[in-house]
Amino acid sequence: MTEPGGTASFRLGYVPGVTPGKWARIWAERRPDVPLELLGATTDEVVRRIRDGAVDAGLVRLPIDRAGLHAIPLYTETTVAVVPKEHVLTAVDEAGLDDLADEIVLRPRDDTLPWPGDLPGRAAASEVTTTAGAIELVAAGVGLLVLPQSLARLHHRRDLAHRPVSDAPQSSVVLTWPDAENTELMEEFIGIVRGRTAHSSRTPRRRDDPPSGAPTPATRGRTRRRASRRR
Known part of the structure; x- marks a missing residue:
């Protein structure tokens, strides 16, 4: 989602009791250029905001109306x-x-x-x-x-x-977002909640990230030093 003025951001709705802090910290490490906005609301409100385009995704409890939405299970409470x-x-x-x-x-x-x-x-x-x-x-x-x-x-x-209460019904928490082609930021967040590493093949690589296996300045320096010692 792009804010007025052209600054990209990712807006995440979440329901009471769900704690997105861990995922927010990982997001800040991987995408410091894109603010992650957290918006607390009820499940119905989060789903409505997703449909209206006011948020990009939501962490909600089932059941929800799945029409027009993706949903992947995260955990059972x-x-x-x-x-x-x-x-x-x-x-x-x-x-x-x-x-x-x-x-x-x-x-x-x-x-x-x-x-x-x-x-x-x-x-x-x-x-x-x-x-x-x-x-x-x-x-x-x-x-x-x-x-x-x-x-x-x-x-x-x-x-x-x-x-x-051992035999009571349990609540399931899911990540949900619009059933449409995923944006790069949506793919990034899906990768984070699924535990993918920053260099996972399914996690979009930023243009300034070196390709997997490519030498970095530090590795190039170590290679030159080893070559010098062998002469």
Whole structure:
């Protein structure tokens, strides 16, 4: 994407809990000439911005509407239950859905877990809008919350704890971008998230990079020194 004034940039949307910092650092090392702009939003907002051309790609949680989009899986998140620190679940290392049967389980509107049917446990008396609001209710003793571990860490509080729920649905994080011919910058970012090295054959080489195997000034100097010693 080119900003007003002609400066190229790459704009990446990402959802709460996803941490693109590692990939951003690698991008800065490989493409210091192209700013990487990070824009946080919900999954629906990131997908809409991709379709509108406001961002080049996004790190989002499934499910999404895949029409007109590429998507490659990156990782699957552990699902945890967030409870008050004095809750009985803190006595175990791992819980199951059966352990939640008698609990009030909150489900905020922005919940992204792919539940196949009804939530475990009992429903809350009123609807909760956001995950942040649900965390406040858990701290108040109103119920517990089941969500991806990255979101539990994002909303960490000293008076709360979380435990893995072994048989709960899990959230998958993907990289998504428009289903069209990839730009050089898009290929570069795909290579970064897939762990390709800077000189991978599938990573576009910048014009000022020497071709793979070509002598650099340092290697040419070592070659001349070895040749001199052999005379």
